[in-house]
Amino acid sequence: MKSIATAAAAIALLSAAPAAAETVAVTADRLLDVESGRYVEAPVVVIVDGKIASVTPGGEVPEGAAHIDLAGHTLLPGLIDMHVHLDGRPEYGGYSGLQFTDQFWSAIAVSNARAMLDAGFTTVRNLGDTDYRVIGVDQAIGEGWLVGPRIVTANHALGATGGHCDETFLPPSYGAKSPAAADGAAALRAAVREQRKYGAEVIKACATGGVFSRNTAPGIQQLHADELEAIVDEAHFWGLKTAAHAHGADGIKAAIRAGFDTIEHASYADDEAIRLARQNGTYFSMDIFNTEYTLSQGAANGVLEENLAKERSLSQAQRDNFRRAHEAGVKMVFASDAGVMPHEDVGGQFRVMVEYGMSPIEAIRAATVNAADALGQAGQVGVLKPGAWGDMIAVDGDPLADVGELADVDVVIKGGELVN
Template sequence: MIAIAKSPARERSTHCITALALSSFVLGLAATSAAALAPTPGEGAVIHAGAVITIPGKPALGPTTIIVHGRKIAEIQPGHVTVANLPVIDLKDQTLLPGLIDTHVHFSFSPATRYWSAAIDTPEDVALAAFSNAKKTLEAGFTTVRDVGSDGYAIHALRDAVNDGIVIGPRIFLSGTSLSIVGGHGDMSGLNRKTTEALFPYDYTGACTGAVECALRVREAAKYGADLIKITSTGGIMSQQARGLGQHLSDEELTAIVTTAHSLGLKVAAHAHGAQGVTASVRAGVDSIEHGTYLDAGTAKMMAARGTWLVPTLGLLDSHDAADTARLTPAVQAKMAEARKVSGDNIRLAMQYRVNIAFGTDAGVSPHGENARQFRKMVEQGPMTPMAALRSATIDAATLLGQSDNLGTIEPGKYADMIAVAGDPYRDITVLETVTAVIKDGRLVARRAD
């Protein structure tokens, strides 16, 4: 058995220690080759770059040296200089920029996961799958994510292991299980009653009825280590039901959730597709609307006035090929077909009314590791400039996370999370789809072979 010193973060996940031990073993093996290239944690490094976008939205610097001490950026100097006793990461022919942030992922599943998987998978299976998905995401250049709905506590164990330096992975901020109405999006359906009750007991799913119980679910999530609260205000496109995408949680339930979460210092992310549910969520004071498929002009104006964020997940509807779509239930196929008719309206309205936009892909429903493909959609559909699209996954995403002091730019005092690309993302946003090097906490954790 692996002995781990107790800390507040670790105590949140002791009931998942078996999954953590197993995932840690495999994670350690997977990270060996990258770790061999990197400086020892706490040692530091010198990074030589051909160009550096220190603050997305501002012009890039020319040849630059970034000096890292421990996990953080210590200095930025012009030209290429050396520092005694510090190893050099040579990226002289590359453009360096802040590590990317995806604010809407689900590491515990992927498009290949079927809704009956819980009858087969163990917590250890889920932990290993979550790591595999996290590894793909990190190698794609996303050094930080917000996981907004992974069942069970394997994702808590993975987050804690990354934070404690036991394993290498993206920085994870998580909600745990989503809160929903009974039988809503987030509460299991599609299996017979006995199976559903055995695999997904009422309290396990995050289901709640009434303001008091919904407030209790928020407090439970906080008790067991959630960094934020995720709710499903409306039906979902991928739910195994034909009840549409209208409002699910009542106005009273929404208010209780938001008030309770904010009193505990937690933000609320609201999955919301239908217009009525989007509006009700914004009125209740949620911090972000996830998807916002049927967002209308009036609600977009309200979001702009209140500072509510939109996470548009533009690749969601395009992530399923014909063969995959054929495996979906008729109810899901019908909802997808209707939603495709308004695809891109959400981000166009957000741009028109100056709504805050944060990058988020819904990876898990869409493939992990292909997160950067959304940038081109933001440029095409917004339309956003490449510069604005890049900001949405760096400065703006860090702001939504409440991590502006630590993430989103390359500046002294911030975490040394950076990526390299062979090109200029201000001119061609698609260069972000082929990241050549990933640096996390000052360590080179991935590098594409020449």
Template sequence: MRRFLILVLMLVWPSVAAAQTVVVRADRMVDVLSGRVVDAPVVVITDGRISWVGVQGDTLPTLPDDAEHIDLAGHTLLPGLIDMHVHLDANANYAGYRQLEFTDQFWTVQAVTNARTMLDAGFTTIRSMGASGYSDVALRQAVDEGLIVGPRIVPAGYALGATGGHCDNNMLPPSYGATGGAVGDGPQALIRLVREQRRYGAEVIKICATGGVMSRNTQPGQQQLSEEEIRAVVDEAHRLGLRVAAHAHGTEGIRAAIAGGVDTVEHVSMIDDEGIRMARENGVWLTMDIFLTDWLLAEGERVGLLPENLDKERMVGQAQRDSFRRAVRGGARMIFGTDAGVYPHGMGGGQFAVMVQYGMTPMQAIQSATSNAAEALDRSDDVGAIAVGRYGDMVAVAGDPLAEIGLLANVAVVIKGGEIVRDRR
């Protein structure tokens, strides 16, 4: 009987797996919280989270015999990067009416590759800014379940917008009856859509406050949601514990979004000094995708962009870069977002150099994609820095990114949760 009981306990009692320990060493580490560089860092990761940070020569905590050691000699260690504006189910090679060549689920299937590409480029966390069919929610679930490899995903579900606006479907004639997935007019309709996005797994709410570049028959500078509508969305989202991001190119739409209480404003192409002041005083983060314009203007016609879209990009591209410079000088709070999917996924690291060109220091540019982004996500407890308690998400570059920011366009090593997922050394 005693042997039988022991056997039963062995079968039903949950086994206690040994903690997985990884020790990472490098020549340098960018401490984004203090804004300084640490020489000869040592980072200990236990079960995917950072448990100890020190320097070579410090007394290490007791390590198990099977601890894994990662030696990144000659490299600088940084926190895993965060892209705050990504469209995983988009594909820049199929624009305009070329998108109609494929069945609906094609976009979700090809998004699996996009997710892996983003991770391989060093973006261990991304914020999805709108996806059809809740494909970004599906991708997050598949990554979390270990079924596919990808970054940590913060999904928005469908982007909310007005009838005929940037987030509606204006590509087809009335006989098709095609509309956007979350179109509403008036506060009550938009409140219902906020609840619907949360119901199906959204972790952030995106609204389209103005027209856009990539839509048909909308003007980027034109306000499309009233301040009353924006406030209704924000109040409901915040009540439900969700943050709100507003697509807004035009001056008045930007001001309305800030006055309405949004947490981040995306694109921000035509912001004026008053908008910068409002953003700074209200603690609103600005996300400005100032890298993609060169690719769009060079490749847009080839991939099927409509002449209307290219004309709008010519109008907006440089204006946005000039606005970025003014926002930096004006002390606005800035976060890193690229609009990946409008241009190819995996190229986003090239934006760091453009951000420095238009007024940021290298450290500010890095912080925009790490500690700032984590704060904007309300996730400073788990991503955005190499610090005890946060995920063991890191990237390494061969050299000093503060002296050569372009190194971040092609990171050498990507580590997610203490596991090397990409090694180009």
């Protein structure tokens, strides 16, 4: 017994001793300071235990540091996608997904998480999944069992019974219902607490109908003002951010007045909605690229004509209102709605953001500093400066001259570790 006790004591002492700090130095031709929009020449980025310790122009690689030499490349912060669904794939539209067992989608989430990271998105916000699949993937990434991005997840999205965030494709005999569909302020407060209980860091609610549901119209509001207010009040009470799915103008305005932090889609935002968003500092999170995939591939993937018709009716309006909101000074973040389109292709949205009014640096900021602020993680992600996570990407061209460079990144580093 004495020897066992002695060994246990030795193990405890070893465990308590601080481990040697792991130092990594990344060098490249230049680094884009996304806040100033200027390049830093010949940077040396020193990362200690996963976080940036220093960024020095023309500096020296510290002795003993692991060196990642990216000569010929430009460094940027790791990208942030503010609206993804990791447990979905667009190849399985309409009813075609019913051919698979429930846990098929957990495996899909693992694959999609890696695809997003390989595409340069070192942080993603997952706005709705089923059966807590994505929080499980996030935990496995955190424990080192999987490779993937940092995930901020909502778990189940809240919504009205029969609304966009409920199960609307099956008849009553199946008893299919989202566990977060609820009616009335008190029930929705309880739903907020339930999602937080199982790891949600953001609460998503469906304020209007949507495209990929049945018997819901995107432009029609589906939660009352007092219900939206209760969701926000309860989420903010627990220190959680909030995101409102809202296509129609009435739902957008009700969600802004209720205090939601981001408005997803914002397709039919009118002048008053844009004015309210600017006044309240509300972020618009507009997925203006995925329509190209949906309208070209959706029918072949099993998407129902009802859903395709809704997409056709709103896609151009959403793009036009993206331009109008940006010109009016509304704060904007990058959002792809990956799952509706392939996760590996979402970087193509940068091109469309520039086509519809943003400069390249504004589009890049939407996926870095703006997104970090909307997440409540300013200074932690979306920048390359001391104190932030050592998350970065490298491209071999000039993203300020051609933002399309971000659709095909060459190198991805997360927490100082080369992952692609």
